[in-house]
Amino acid sequence: MAADPSMRRARGGWGRAGAWLVWLALALLVTGCAGLPAIVERPPSFTLADTADTPLARMATKGAPDVQLSGFRLLPMPAYSMHARLELARRAQRSIDIQYYLVQNDETGRYLLRTLRDAAERGVRVRVLIDDLYTAGADELLAGLGAHANVEVRLFNPFPAGRDRLATRLAASLFDIDRIHRRMHNKLFVADNAMAVVGGRNIANEYFLRDAGSNFIDIDTLVTGAVVPRLSSLFDVYWNSPYVYPVQSLAAVGGSLRQLRERFEELTWDAAIWMPSAPIERDLLGYRALGEDLDEGELSLIWARAEAYADAPHKALGPKEDRPRVTADAPEGVLYNVRRMVRSAEREALITTPYLIPGRGGMESVRRLRERGVRFTLVTNSLAATDESLVHLGYRRYRPELVKLGVELFELSPKRVEKTKRFGVFGSAAGRLHGKSAVVDGKAVFLGSLNFDPRSDLHNTELGLFIYSPQVAAQLTSLIGFITMDAAYRVRMDPKGNIEWVSPAEDGGPDLVLHEEPETDFGSRLKLEFFAPLVPESLL
Incomplete structure (x- = not known):
């Protein structure tokens, strides 16, 4: 999982990195190092189960x-x-x-x-x-x-x-x-x-x-x-x-x-x-x-079988010997169950994630599915749309191989989001993808907090729902389709093996084909190249 907005604001731009380090050094001199309180009263409490007579509970089960x-x-x-x-x-x-x-x-x-x-x-x-x-x-x-x-x-x-x-x-x-x-x-x-x-x-x-x-x-x-x-x-x-x-x-x-x-x-x-x-x-x-x-008194819902999973808190903070060595092997965890669902695909897998770094395990899943002829679609942020450029750096290392494997790869376009009113009126504000979801074979859905990157895999705790419903799957597929049609670039390879981005023409003319990271300037691309050899994937 990559950082959310307040951390990104705290980090600031790369140009302020030096000032940030100086501030940290000064702050360290002032605060020193401290420990958490040793004795803390945290009285246990649990969910109130006797709520069946409340209006929400009655509406929840009606129908x-x-x-x-x-x-x-x-x-x-x-x-x-x-x-x-x-x-x-x-x-x-x-x-x-x-x-x-x-x-x-x-x-x-x-x-x-x-x-x-x-x-x-x-x-x-x-x-x-x-x-x-x-x-x-x-x-x-x-x-x-x-x-x-x-x-x-x-x-x-x-x-x-x-x-x-x-x-x-x-x-x-x-x-x-x-x-x-x-x-x-x-x-x-x-x-x-x-x-x-x-x-x-x-x-x-x-x-x-x-x-x-x-x-x-x-x-x-x-x-x-x-x-x-x-x-x-x-x-x-x-x-x-x-x-x-x-x-x-x-x-x-x-x-x-x-x-x-x-x-x-x-x-x-x-x-x-x-x-x-x-x-x-x-x-x-x-x-x-x-x-x-x-x-x-009439709540419109789709009824289906569902499961909920959350990583145990000790995944993040337990003694090292108690943490899952490979979190994908923790059956109670979110990642294990997402991989289980996606790898079960027989016809089609569709995934959205704002931060995409597949890693060895993720690429192995994609490879297995493509070898079986499963259609695989990924929707993520472009460099222009992402709020974590360094995470995009990790993603782009996998982009050529994903395209070569036949993955249908889409990257969000801030300009196209601004033009479409389907998702709301963004005005001059940049549009970014943050949804984490998966649809498998038009009948199974994942929704939750898990990003497809090392931080979610290894360091943070996550929560997710698994919904087994063709109706919910159809609705989510439709929503993702709106993104790919109205607000994203299709990523493909040209005859020379170079990545290119395709934006459908709005007037029925030829598609717009770009050969550099869309909607970015030379400076932002140069900064990415500078950091490319310096940032290990495990830290993203």
Whole structure:
């Protein structure tokens, strides 16, 4: 898994690398090195199972053809995806559990946190679990939320000191790099142990078409039915693990509980008057906004058999002897089950991933499938679209071989995303792919947090859904088709064996064929060439 936006903003451009290193050195002198608190009270708690009498639980099972099936509604459009989370939070009566790699301290993040606070004030138990990598400067905000009755906030794999800035955090843990680069990349939102949202989106402006610089094309799904208790149990494993710490055990925030609550109000007042983008009349798949269906008591869902998997927390942080030596061989993990599903393909495999570094195992999977005549399609970011140029460097090492094997390879075009209105109005903001999905033989679907790169394979924890439904598969295939038709370059080889990019003509004329990385300048390509021999694949 490559870094998400806040880390990319923290890293800045390559031209600032020297200043960044100087800042780290100075910060190290100031903070020194620190350790996590040795004694921490983290009272165990578990999913509230007695929620069958709540309105969400009753709606979740209404119309289910079988108690062993789960209901799904794909959420490809940002406004609908955020609306679904907010509606679940507003309608929950017993519990809300959320688990995210990133809850940004921006308008989107603060609005959701206020919505959770409002739920807690109605008596709903709220548990918030966030990876600590991108919470720099947010201790007051999170401690203020946790100061409300019925709310508890915990952080996964936290930084022990220098918490106000990413630079001082890194400096304080400079001799603990092997720990701090291992992160919880899971994304999960569960209300009343009855309905959930799972997928690729974190909680930040750029995931919901509210960022001025760049926004993501992504995919989530609403989930009800049999698989939701399984998702809740996976949340409990993380919540009660020794690798999470209550925010109050880390944050040096003074004041009484009342003062912390007042400070939370001050820090989020802007969100009280800020509204997320409203859903339009229908989304790309013809669904109404979730709230409209819930108001009318008729929830449009596709029912199917499903499984949910999450990597165990010790994959990232357990003793080295307890970590899976080859994570692809861990049957309870996400990667194992994705590979199992993809390698079972008999006719066609279709994969989207923003960060693609297949590695030896991935290339072996592609080779086996192509030898059996399986059609294989990959959709990823172009150099112009990616927010991680170094990860693109790892990907391009495999690009020629992928094309030679007959893979249908597509790379997202920011300019084409800007022109199409199918995924929303991006305006001048760059469009980037962030969705992680797979469709096999038109009947099996993967959706989750896993990227197809070494970081997701080896270092971070992930969560994923496996849905066995021709209907869901057809919908996801259609959505991916919109990307390949409207917003991507087709990558192929010319007669001399050089990579070229093809953009379909808009006026019915000849296709546009490019022979250099599209929509990039000479400087960005030169920087990539400079770093090419310096960056080992294992660090990407």
